[in-house]
Amino acid sequence: xxxxxxxxxxxxxxxxxxxxxxxxxxxxxxxxxxxxxxxxxxxxxxxxxxxxxxxxxxxxxxxxxxxxxxxxxxxxxxxxxxxxxxxxxxxxxxxxxxxxxxxxxxxxxxxxxxxxxxxxxxxxxxxxxxxxxxxxxxxxxxxxxxxxxxxxxxxxxxxxxxxxxxxxx
Numbered sequence: 001x002x003x004x005x006x007x008x009x010x011x012x013x014x015x016x017x018x019x020x021x022x023x024x025x026x027x028x029x030x031x032x033x034x035x036x037x038x039x040x041x042x043x044x045x046x047x048x049x050x051x052x053x054x055x056x057x058x059x060x061x062x063x064x065x066x067x068x069x070x071x072x073x074x075x076x077x078x079x080x081x082x083x084x085x086x087x088x089x090x091x092x093x094x095x096x097x098x099x100x101x102x103x104x105x106x107x108x109x110x111x112x113x114x115x116x117x118x119x120x121x122x123x124x125x126x127x128x129x130x131x132x133x134x135x136x137x138x139x140x141x142x143x144x145x146x147x148x149x150x151x152x153x154x155x156x157x158x159x160x161x162x163x164x165x166x167x168x169x
Contacts, residue, residue, distance in 0.1 A: 012080050032054045035055075040058060069150055073157070080146060095125075
């Protein structure tokens, strides 16, 4: 349900587990044991998580950008950057390591990419290869969009806090 959100959080550098087929109790155990924030659109699971003392964020699951802004702002993150050295593998969540061009297995990279790219990154777990292609410009554009929305979210939160303090007096 939230696989795209998880993949993007990984690209942004957040250690993000995504387990597709798992029962709620098992998910809660992992979340509590590993001190993870449980992201869900399931109100029942969210209530269970809070009841058991786990951290959780209830998402709508309709608009992934809205969900990303909600997750990040709920976690106190109001600005993100893209740094491939801090990114994680979008497939398995593994760390990425920079590879020398001479160390890259040429048969794992499309021929056209080898002609134009000299910087590659490899996942330490699944050995997927990454490079600065067209998708990087889309990621940077997404981050710019999210940062605008995060900044607006922070400003709204700040205004709401001031308004609620004013109401106390």
